[in-house]
Amino acid sequence: MTGAAHAAAPASARRRPDALVLVFVVEVLIAWVLAAPWSETLARTVGAHPDGDRVAFWHPGGLLLVDLAERLRGVLSALVAATSIGLAVFALASVFVLGAWTAAIDDPGRPLRAAIARGAEVFWRLLVLGVVSGFAACVVAALLGIIPAWGISVRLADWDPRAALFLISLPLLVSAVFIAAILAAADLARARVVRHDMSLLAALAILRDRRAVWSQLVASAPRWLASIGLLGWGAAISSHSLSVTTIFLSHQAIAFARVALRGSVLARALRLAGARAAASGIE
Amino acid sequence: MADARASRRRESIEALLLAAIGGIGLIMGARALRPAQVVPARPPSVEPPLGGWPRIAEHADGVVRYTLQAKLDPASHEIDGHGTITLKNSSSIALNDLRLHLYLNAFKNDRTVFRRARVGGFRGDRSRGAGYIDIRRLSLAGEDLWPKREWIDHRGDTPQDPHTPNTAPIVEGAPDDQTDVRIPLPKPLPAGESITLEVDFHDRLPEVTERTGYEGSFHFAGQWFPKLARLEKDGRWASFPFHHLAEFYADYGSFDVTLDVPETFTIGASGPVVSSKVEAGRRIERHVIDDVHDFAWTAWDRFVAREQRIEGVLVRFLAPPGYGAAIDREALAVEHALRDKNARFGAYPYPVLTVVHPPDDADEAGGMEYPTLITTGGPWWPNHGLHEIEGVTIHELGHQWFYGLVGTHEVEWPAGDEGFNSYADELALGTLFGRGSGVTLGPLQLSTEMLAVRGVDASFDEPIFQPAHRFASGRSYGGRVYGATAAVLLTLRRTFGAAKLDTAMGVWTRKFRFQHPGPEDFFAVLGEHVGADCEAAARTAFSTPFSYDVYAESLSSEKDRGPVGYFDGKDGRVKKEPEDAARWKSSAWIGRRGALDLPVDVELRFADGSRTRRTIRFGAPAYAVAPAPPMIGADVAAIALGVPVAADTQPSQQSPSNGTWYRLDADGPTQLVAVIVDPDHKLLVDRDRLDNFASLSNGRGGAPIARERSLAWIGVLTRLVGP
Structure with a gap:
């Protein structure tokens, strides 16, 4: 990879709408495939009701919902298992998508086909990076969050529960900040792998650059918050008596916006990685 | 330089905008799921029958009188008790013996009827530390009758009971279950005459397990004293061992109980406090109550107390520190339920009510009913759409009518209190929360009726009206007695007319206040006030293994x-x-x-x-x-x-x-x-x-x-x- 290609236009998710739409379409298609057994099962159970399946879900009192749960008790575990397996397979495949998408964002002039090829090249490194960062996040969650919180809760069993909750939440908050930092650092490392074709170890050296990690964390935080907050918008829209089509379009618009926010985080990581590399003479 | 500043400014604005979108979204999402504010509903309008409501008895025919003193040692979890028990022979024949329930012995070992019964699917951790009651003296006119006691061995006595097979006692000479004892009288007690026994007893409370016991310094004493069995009109004693699934049936009477606990402890007990003092580091309270058939109390050194007058009743809430929001919810539930039940079932006749919220690790003591004292349970945080606290509080308060004021035989006919009370819950919760009486989460409204519905096909198609110990399992008992009874009564109400069934239930609770009616009395009320076809449907639904x-x-x-x-x-x-x-x-x-x-x-x-x-x-x-x-x-x-x-x-x-x-x-x-x-x-x-x-x-x-x-x-x- 040469630095000249990057100098012309800084990495930007907005400059690659094709990649953005492609990622969104892939996610929707996968979700549609995974949701099909659920919706088909429910359609066969309550689809014949003249009021449609609305009556099963939102009829005040929920008696049909209870009957539905009882009727589906046998197949529910199968549906959950199938969905879980599908999500696991997609999680693996999404590493490739991530690589291609990052490559496309990195260079607005790069053809999509070239970006996909780049995604294939960096697949294994990104996969290991994902596993390592995920493992690190779990360890931090356990060591800094869950175990201390559990220890505090045991010791504070006789306390006023409001004060106990406040104290228990402190280690959880601290661990959340560290996990966020790990996720930010992982994005920076991904950017270095894709942009500078670094080895995994070289890419992870970004951990030594605390300013870069902090800068990425600060840039990502509002996007993450917005992404989570959009789920709240989705819940609020669902709670209104709108038509199914309106709710569907709103939910998909929210899903698209969340993908775009993720692209924005990746673009930020690429720009930061580029700036840091330039400062240290790496091209 | 200017470009860099402009870029940074643009990024800052973008970050602020995104954070605002996220923050507003989180608030909107939370608001979408937030339950609506709930206020107690107005009392329901219940039509009296032609000729008006039956006369409500002002007082019970007092058959028993207990005057007891109890001293708690919180370190050893023991209670020393003594006092007098007076019995009036209200039957038509002379009595040659007495029957006493020593309920606390249900926790004495793992071979008692209570602990050995295979009642899967019902509350009660039976592996916890043991407890018992010892009678040290039971004298009549100076003669100690206790040495002449005869333990009632129920093994093989109740062939319909599948849970107490006829096995030999572990130690020769006494049955493993010592919850039922016969005391021969030195001379017959003629009908209409009374005797007074003096009694000394000693309790060792078990670790709290389904209803009673201790956890740390929290103590709950239910079924803690030697209690006379109910004397039927024909002179038979309604005696039985302490079954896991049912316990209550006794004569009405008066309780005058003086409780003695360490000074730092707060007491909650049946009946109003008539005197209270602190003496030599001990808190001594005297509680007196008439027209009840049981007495329970609690003591803990960490209770936070709140008193509130609700619908003319002095209600005392006792809860762990930090449970203020839970007490708010319990107070709302009590206010609503008192209005509802006073109108439906006749006014609550006692001046006080104590609502105990046990600590989390003693939640086995929660969800129980005693005269003028109930225990509830649930989380400490404010209303979040799950109405567990309100549901438990309303249910236990409802027992003041269904078991308390209408003294049905819980062992032989558990549906008469638990089932009828579950039906009453549905009515009260429905007017408080609407169709989301169980859960209100945004547009999702789940009624507690779903519990009733699930009870219909919980386990087995057993008759609903049958003794507690005859049910195949705790799961079946819970489903049929609580759930299916409510489902049947709600079905009858909706199909034969709400007004008629409300009138019938109003007649039932008023006519039989301070009495001990049975299923036939209930069917008769239905037939008279709703109609013959309703009575026929009720007989099919309650007395046969129906499925529909x-x-x-x-x-x-x-x-x-x-x-x-x-x-x-x-x-x-x-x-x-x-x-x-x-x-x-x-x-x-x-x-x-x-x-x-x-x-x-x-x-x-x-x-x-x-x-x-x-x-x-x-x-x-x-x-x-x-x-x-x-x-x-x-x-x-x-x-x-x-x-x-x-x-x-x-x-x-x-x-x-x-x-x-x-x-x-x-x-x-x-x-x-x-x-x-x-x-x-x-x-x-x-x-x-x-x-x-x-x-x-x-x-x-x-x-x-x-x-x-x-x-x-x-x-x-x-x-x-x-x-």
Whole structure:
């Protein structure tokens, strides 16, 4: 990879709408495939009701919902298992998508086909990076969050529960900040792998650059918050008596916006990685 | 430089905007799921029967009087008790003996009836530390009767009880279960005469396990004193071992109890405090209450107390520190429930009520009822849409009527208190929370009726009205006694008329206040105030192993083209061509499984959007539907739904049923497209509502909401694991 290609236009998710739409379409298609057994099962159970399946879900009192749960008790575990397996397979495949998408964002002039090829090249490194960062996040969650919180809760069993909750939440908050930092650092490392074709170890050296990690964390935080907050918008829209089509379009618009926010985080990581590399003479 | 500043400024604005979008979204999401503010409802209007309500007894015929002193040692979890027990022979014959319940011995070892019973699926951790009660002296006129005691060995005594097989005692000479004892009297006690016994006893409380015991310094003393069995009118003692699933049945009387605990402890007990003092580091309180059949108390050095006068009753809330929000919810529930139950079942007659919220690690003591004292439970945080605290509080308060004021035999007829009380819960919770009486989470409203519905097919189709110990398991007992009883009564209320059933239940609780009625008394009240067919349905539902399901089997609707084909007559063969008449021949087939005979609403829907309703009966000819009158009802129902009813789309006739099926014909100018059986969900005893509808489209429309929601939710997951 040469630095000249990057100098012309800084990495930007907005400059690659094709990649953005492609990622969104892939996610929707996968979700549609995974949701099909659920919706088909429910359609066969309550689809014949003249009021449609609305009556099963939102009829005040929920008696049909209870009957539905009882009727589906046998197949529910199968549906959950199938969905879980599908999500696991997609999680693996999404590493490739991530690589291609990052490559496309990195260079607005790069053809999509070239970006996909780049995604294939960096697949294994990104996969290991994902596993390592995920493992690190779990360890931090356990060591800094869950175990201390559990220890505090045991010791504070006789306390006023409001004060106990406040104290228990402190280690959880601290661990959340560290996990966020790990996720930010992982994005920076991904950017270095894709942009500078670094080895995994070289890419992870970004951990030594605390300013870069902090800068990425600060840039990502509002996007993450917005992404989570959009789920709240989705819940609020669902709670209104709108038509199914309106709710569907709103939910998909929210899903698209969340993908775009993720692209924005990746673009930020690429720009930061580029700036840091330039400062240290790496091209 | 200026560019860099502008870029940073742009980024800052962008970050602020994104954070605002996120923050507002989180707030909106939380608001969408936030439950609405709840306030106690106005008291319901319940119609008295013709001639007015039965006279409510002001006082019970006091048969027993307990004057007890109890001293708690919180370090050893022991209680030293002494005092007097007075019995009036209210039977028609002379008594030669007494029967005492020593309930605390249920926790003495793992071979007691209470602990050995295989009652899976019901509350109670039976592995916890043991407890017992020792009688040290039981004297009558100076003579100690205790050495002459005879333990009542119930092994093999109750063949209908599948949980207490006839096995030899572990130690020779005494039964493993010592919860029931016979005391021979030195001389017969004539009818109408009284005796007074002096008693010294010593309790060692168990670790708190289903109802009673200690956890740390928290102590709850239920069934803690030697208690006389109930003396029936014919002179029999209603005595039984302490079963796991039921315990209460006793004579009404008076309690004068003086409690002695360390000074730092707060006491909660049945009845009002008549005197209180602190002496030599001990808190001594005297509680006196009449017209009750039990007495329980609690003491803890960490209770936070709050007193509030609600509907004229001094209510004392005792809860762990930090449970202020829980107390708020309990106070709201008590206010609402007192209004509701006073109006429905006659006024609460006592001046006080104590509501105990045990600490989390003693939650086995929660959810229990004693006269003027109830225990509740649940989390400490404010109302969050799950109405657990309100549900438990209203249920336990309801027991003041169903077990307390109407003293049914819980062991022989548990549905008479737990079941009737669960029914009363539904009414009170329904007026407090509407259809989201169990859960209110945004648009999702789950009624506690779902618990009743699940109780109908919980385990086995056992009769609901049968002794507690005869149920196959705790799960079956819980489902049939709590859930199915409520489901049956709610079904009767909705099908035979809410006003009539409310009147009947009002008569039941007023007429039998401070009495001990049985199932036949209840059926008689139903028959008199609701009707013979309601009584018959109730007898089937409660006294037989009933199972019930109504369903829409199918429907058909095709163009009526008149007579078509070749017809031979005296003038030869005539060929009839199809006419283009705008009429449809339509029928819906409705099925029933089970013998329960109830009116069933059926809604028919037509292609032009019109709807109509009919009420059908599958039962014996005596209950056959008259063909014409329901037309008015159908119009009214359809208008209520806001859909015009075409004059010609009324069902033209009903097919007489053979008891298992019914055909509704609905010929008219428009096509019949769908049928819904029991559209208002009146029949809570129906085991499956998913077979209650049929349509010509037969589900070809799919499930759009399910498709949209599943796509949205799984889309959230794919984003989570995605790139």
